[in-house]
Amino acid sequence: xxxxxxxxxxxxxxxxxxxxxxxxxxxxxxxxxxxxxxxxxxxxxxxxxxxxxxxxxxxxxxxxxxxxxxxxxxxxxxxxxxxxxxxxxxxxxxxxxxxxxxxxxxxxxxxxxxxxxxxxxxxxxxxxxxxxxxxxxxxxxxxxxxxxxxxxxxxxxxxxxxxxxxxxxxxxxxxxxxxxxxxxxxxxxxxxxxxxxxxxxxxxxxxxxxxxxxxxxxxxxxxxxxxxxxxxxxxxxxxxxxxxxxxxxxxxxxxxxxxxxxxxxxxxxxxxxxxxxxxxxxxxxxxxxxxxxxxxxxxxxxxxxxxxxx
Numbered sequence: 374x375x376x377x378x379x380x381x382x383x384x385x386x387x388x389x390x391x392x393x394x395x396x397x398x399x400x401x402x403x404x405x406x407x408x409x410x411x412x413x414x415x416x417x418x419x420x421x422x423x424x425x426x427x428x429x430x431x432x433x434x435x436x437x438x439x440x441x442x443x444x445x446x447x448x449x450x451x452x453x454x455x456x457x458x459x460x461x462x463x464x465x466x467x468x469x470x471x472x473x474x475x476x477x478x479x480x481x482x483x484x485x486x487x488x489x490x491x492x493x494x495x496x497x498x499x500x501x502x503x504x505x506x507x508x509x510x511x512x513x514x515x516x517x518x519x520x521x522x523x524x525x526x527x528x529x530x531x532x533x534x535x536x537x538x539x540x541x542x543x544x545x546x547x548x549x550x551x552x553x554x555x556x557x558x559x560x561x562x563x564x565x566x567x568x569x570x571x572x573x574x575x576x577x578x579x580x581x582x583x584x585x586x587x588x589x590x591x592x593x594x595x596x597x598x599x600x601x602x603x604x605x606x607x608x609x610x611x612x613x614x615x616x617x618x619x620x621x622x623x624x625x626x627x628x629x630x631x632x633x634x635x636x637x638x639x640x641x642x643x644x645x646x647x648x649x650x651x652x653x654x655x656x657x658x659x660x661x662x663x664x665x666x667x668x669x670x671x672x673x674x675x676x677x678x679x680x681x682x683x
Contacts, residue, residue: 380539380558383468385461387452387548388640399456405652406449412655413438415669423668429492429507430610431665434658436516437485441651444478447471448549448647455548465539468550472534475551475647476574477527482621483581484519488512489614490588497607498595529573533566547640549647553628575630582622589615613657621650 388398416438420426448471455461463471495506534552537559547554552570556563592611596604624646628639659665 380465380541380543382462382464383543383545383550383558385451385455385463385548385550386544386546387455387461388644395456399453402449402456402648403453405648406445406453409445409449409648409652409655410442412659413442413651416655416658416665417442419665419669419672422672426664426668429509429512430489430496432509432512433485433489433492433516434665436519437482437489437654440478440481440485441654443474444482445648445651447474447478452548452648463545463550468555469531469534471550472552472555473527473531475549476530477523479625479647480523480526480577481519483577484522485516486614486618486621487581487585488515488519490585490592490618491515493607493611493614494588494592497592497611526573526577530570533569533573536566537561537563547643549643551643553639571630575626578622578625578629582618582626585618585622589618610662613662616657617650617654620653621646624650 420431420435496503540560545554624642627642
């Protein structure tokens with residue numbers, strides 16, 4: 374389809390055109406991105422290195438941190454570099470690659486959050502069957518299915534993007550390539566493609582959010598039968614998950630489940646779930662999780678001790 378286009382590159386307008394604000398964007402989002410990568414890598418290394426974090430919950434948390442890092446990397450580096458660029462040019466092929474990566478890792482994040490909710494449901498509501506149901510082989514298969522499902526979703530998105538012919542304006546009023554801003558530039562009636570977009574991305578976001586909320590309502594309801602200490606621990610874990618779900622799915626549903634209209638707040642909402650949520654996830658899962666904090670403390674204290682002995 375690219376051979377039918379007269380447009381070979383796009384110009385991203387970014388978050389702002391004001392030079393002073395662009396410098397602020399550079400500083401703020403550089404801090405956010407570095408914090409996201411360092412925080413998630415810290416969780417990944419801790420889970421891989423600690424024997425005490427071998428449960429399925431931390432197995433899924435490992436992949437959530439991995440998808441968070443990749444999801445943020447699909448948009449943040451270009452936003453940061455473009456903040457200091459006079460002309461924010463992105464080639465057609467790179468734009469399509471960004472669409473694929475954004476939806477692949479975003480969908481992976483959704484599926485991992487669902488798997489984490491399933492793990493908590495089994496652990497709290499069916500504790501006697503937990504070791505059998507959530508054994509490592511089952512968790513591995515579920516993660517593989519999540520990767521496959523994410524790939525199918527992103528392939529469907531990139532097929533829709535490649536079907537769009539571009540023959541005129543190439544100014545994208547956004548800081549990254551996604552289907553919504555690209556639809557505005559297409560030289561065709563985009564009603565059907567937008568309908569497919571809402572059916573695909575919108576349905577995944579909305580249905581996943583409903584499933585997650587129902588599962589956590591069931592979990593919280595079942596906590597009445599637990600002891601005080603067990604209820605407190607389970608409630609702390611579930612609260613962390615619910616916060617992540619609301620922070621991620623709220624903006625996601627706002628963006629992908631509506632007709633092809635744009636609002637001034639769209640870019641800031643997109644920033645929140647593409648960059649803000651991956652930054653907050655490590656803070657939420659470490660600050661509210663004593664096991665992760667203890668494992669990190671032991672891991673890094675042992676490394677410091679071994680280094681000092683040398």
